[in-house]
Amino acid sequence: MHSEIKYWFLRDHKLFRVLSNDQLKQLCVITGFKEGKKGDIIYFSDSKEPRIYFLKKGAIKISEVDVNGNEITKEIIQKGDLFGELSLDTTIANNEFAQVLTNSVTICSFMLKDFEALMEQHPDLALSYTKLVGLKFKKLKNSYSNLVFKDARSRLIQFLKDWAARDGNETLDAIVIENYLTQQDIAHIICTTRQTATQLLNQLETEGHLKYDRKELVLDKQFVLQN
Amino acid sequence: MHSEIKYWFLRDHKLFRVLSNDQLKQLCVITGFKEGKKGDIIYFSDSKEPRIYFLKKGAIKISEVDVNGNEITKEIIQKGDLFGELSLDTTIANNEFAQVLTNSVTICSFMLKDFEALMEQHPDLALSYTKLVGLKFKKLKNSYSNLVFKDARSRLIQFLKDWAARDGNETLDAIVIENYLTQQDIAHIICTTRQTATQLLNQLETEGHLKYDRKELVLDKQFVLQN
DNA sequence: CTTATAATGTCGGGTAAATGACAAAACCGC
DNA sequence: GCGGTTTTGTCATTTACCCGACATTATAAG
Numbered sequence: 001m002h003s004e005i006k007y008w009f010l011r012d013h014k015l016f017r018v019l020s021n022d023q024l025k026q027l028c029v030i031t032g033f034k035e036g037k038k039g040d041i042i043y044f045s046d047s048k049e050p051r052i053y054f055l056k057k058g059a060i061k062i063s064e065v066d067v068n069g070n071e072i073t074k075e076i077i078q079k080g081d082l083f084g085e086l087s088l089d090t091t092i093a094n095n096e097f098a099q100v101l102t103n104s105v106t107i108c109s110f111m112l113k114d115f116e117a118l119m120e121q122h123p124d125l126a127l128s129y130t131k132l133v134g135l136k137f138k139k140l141k142n143s144y145s146n147l148v149f150k151d152a153r154s155r156l157i158q159f160l161k162d163w164a165a166r167d168g169n170e171t172l173d174a175i176v177i178e179n180y181l182t183q184q185d186i187a188h189i190i191c192t193t194r195q196t197a198t199q200l201l202n203q204l205e206t207e208g209h210l211k212y213d214r215k216e217l218v219l220d221k222q223f224v225l226q227n
Numbered sequence: 228m229h230s231e232i233k234y235w236f237l238r239d240h241k242l243f244r245v246l247s248n249d250q251l252k253q254l255c256v257i258t259g260f261k262e263g264k265k266g267d268i269i270y271f272s273d274s275k276e277p278r279i280y281f282l283k284k285g286a287i288k289i290s291e292v293d294v295n296g297n298e299i300t301k302e303i304i305q306k307g308d309l310f311g312e313l314s315l316d317t318t319i320a321n322n323e324f325a326q327v328l329t330n331s332v333t334i335c336s337f338m339l340k341d342f343e344a345l346m347e348q349h350p351d352l353a354l355s356y357t358k359l360v361g362l363k364f365k366k367l368k369n370s371y372s373n374l375v376f377k378d379a380r381s382r383l384i385q386f387l388k389d390w391a392a393r394d395g396n397e398t399l400d401a402i403v404i405e406n407y408l409t410q411q412d413i414a415h416i417i418c419t420t421r422q423t424a425t426q427l428l429n430q431l432e433t434e435g436h437l438k439y440d441r442k443e444l445v446l447d448k449q450f451v452l453q454n
Numbered sequence: 455c456t457t458a459t460a461a462t463g464t465c466g467g468g469t470a471a472a473t474g475a476c477a478a479a480a481c482c483g484c
Numbered sequence: 485g486c487g488g489t490t491t492t493g494t495c496a497t498t499t500a501c502c503c504g505a506c507a508t509t510a511t512a513a514g
Contacts, residue, residue: 066376074368087361088354094368119354126353127346133357134314137364141301141321144371148418149293151470182491191375193472198492214480214491378500409461420502425462441461441510 009056009108012080015132018124026118032109042098042107043084050085050112053098058105059167059180060098063188073188074140076101078166085112086133101180147191155190156200160210160217164224175224177217236283236335239307242359245351253345256281259336263327269334270311272323277312277339280325285332286394286407287325290415300415301367303328305393312339313360328407374418382417383427387437387444391451402451404444 010016010024032051036042042053042060055077062075062083074096077083083098090112119126146155168175181189187197201212209223237243237251259278263269269287270280282304289302289310301323304310310325317339346353373382395402408416414424431437436450 064372066372068376070376072372072375074371087365088358089361089365092362092365092369094365094372096368116354119357120350123347123350123353126350126357127343130346130353130357130360131315133360133364135316135319137360137367138314138316138319138321140364140367140371141323142319144301144367144374145291145293145299145321147371147374148299149295149297184491194492195473195494196471199494202493411461421462422464422503423501426464429463 010054012056013054013082015082015125015128018122018128019118023118023122027110027114032107032111034107034109036100036105036107038100038103040100040105042100042105050090051109052082052084052086052112052115053107053109055079055081055083056106056108058100058102060100060102060105061185061188062096062098064095064097066095071188072191073185074143075136076163076166076189082132084109086136088112088116101185103180152190152192152196153200153203155192156186156197156204159186159190160219161224163217164219168219170221173221175219175221177219179213179215179217182214237281239283240281240309242309242352242355245349245355246345250345250349254337254341256335256337259334259338261334261336263332263334265327265330267327267332269325269327269332272312273320277317278336279309279311279313279339279342280334280336282306282308282310283333283335285327285329287327287329287332288412288415289323289325291322291324293322298415299418300412301370302363303390303393303416309359311336313363315339315343328412330407379417379419379423380427380430382419383413383424383431386413386417387446388451390444391446395446397448400448402446402448404446406440406442406444409441 008024010027016024032053036058043051057079059079060077060083061073062077063071063073065071075083077098119129146158150158163177164175168177170176183197183201184194186201187194190197201210204210205212209220211218234248234251234256237254237256243251259280261269263285270278284306286306287304287310288300289304290298290300292298302310304325346356373385377385390404391402395404397403410424410428411421413428414421417424428437428439432439436447438445
């Protein structure tokens with residue numbers, strides 16, 4: 001691929017459409033360009049030079065592992081989304097990392113300080129970015145509430161609905177999702193154990209709401225619309 | 228109090244120091260000035276005219292109640308802090324409200340749209356604001372991890388340490404906090420029941436780590452530093 | 455001081471979900 | 485195809501915490 005093309009990857013994100021070509025070049029995404037395959041770890045949050053990443057193709061998860069090896073997944077990042085040190089804060093450490101879920105990903109990235117400089121010059125950009133962070137903040141608040149108020153089954157259903165909305169292809173009476181998540185992955189997202197996730201998925205399948213296999217997930221349309 | 232003085236309340240927050248007097252006046256905080264007493268509800272998140280609030284004096288909690296009447300407290304706001312529609316997003320509903328904890332509070336506020344307009348003109352402001360929201364985002368991520376990884380006792384201890392850091396007065400071998408929280412309040416913060424919170428507090432008291440009563444909380448300094 | 459109200463203390467039973475352990479099935483590289 | 489590895493299925497046991505109930509104590513209000 002010609003490197004000229006790589007420069008314009010960021011245009012896929014509405015945040016960067018307000019920028020001129022020269023401004024976009026300031027971010028110097030070429031050096032931050034990379035491809036990855038399933039299982040690769042993209043970054044650790046305590047890296048010396050904080051960056052922001054743009055996912056051009058594929059899907060990744062943002063996770064944290066505690067001292068006992070327990071993992072939770074805080075967010076699934078899809079094609080066209082940003083991740084990394086979005087909070088612009090580099091003082092408080094957190095043990096987050098990003099791992100590739102799909103067979104391959106394409107990523108470009110830029111340094112936090114370059115981005116901040118650009119925002120100083122471009123108030124539009126700063127405001128849009130603030131809203132982007134604000135939205136992610138709000139979504140996490142929502143996950144937090146769900147975790148406290150709802151049981152594992154409800155959280156699973158909620159997740160499946162969200163996944164369908166983000167990633168599903170509608171057919172006549174179903175929504176089909178190309179499945180790049182194991183039941184273990186799903187368990188981490190809804191904050192439960194693998195065994196519980198398995199049981200609940202089978203329970204939902206028995207009830208006729210979905211069909212799960214390693215390749216794809218088919219959700220009953222009625223089921224997704226209700227609840 | 229002269230209304231001229233009220234205008235400059237916001238100067239207490241470092242976010243607003245970059246602004247000129249005229250710019251600060253644009254926010255029109257006078258109309259949003261109010262005092263409140265313990266138990267008062269300051270705002271609901273689904274209000275028609277979203278605002279951002281600055282807490283000049285006192286302490287409040289940001290909570291959510293679900294359909295069954297269960298409550299969680301997402302954040303304690305102290306003197307000098309901002310709250311309200313900080314995410315700048317008005318599309319997704321969440322049932323948050325703010326309630327006064329201390330005997331009295333002093334608050335000023337301004338409308339979201341005025342603030343956004345100001346950020347458009349003042350990239351510095353937008354950038355600082357993003358960092359502020361980013362920090363809150365990061366703190367919530369931390370609470371989320373704690374909720375999943377740690378048991379109620381650990382979460383209580385973590386909360387007490389945070390509270391001591393924010394609000395405590397150091398003595399020779401203890402940290403004294405003026406107590407404006409009931410055990411029910413604390414339970415909401417650490418996402419457990421009142422009964423569990425009570426048991427854990429008494430357990431910690433029996434172990435000699437603290438002394439809790441309705442007026443004040445005394446934490447053993449060793450205890451706060453360790454763990 | 456008296457009484458109402460709110461906050462704290464305590465206990466036993468019930469339960470969702472974790473844990474650990476193992477088997478079966480699906481997938482992948484060769 | 486075969487053999488190793490990953491993923492999924494199932495179950496019996498344990499546990500942290502919830503839930504409801506009630507007694508006791510502190511605080512506020514008349």
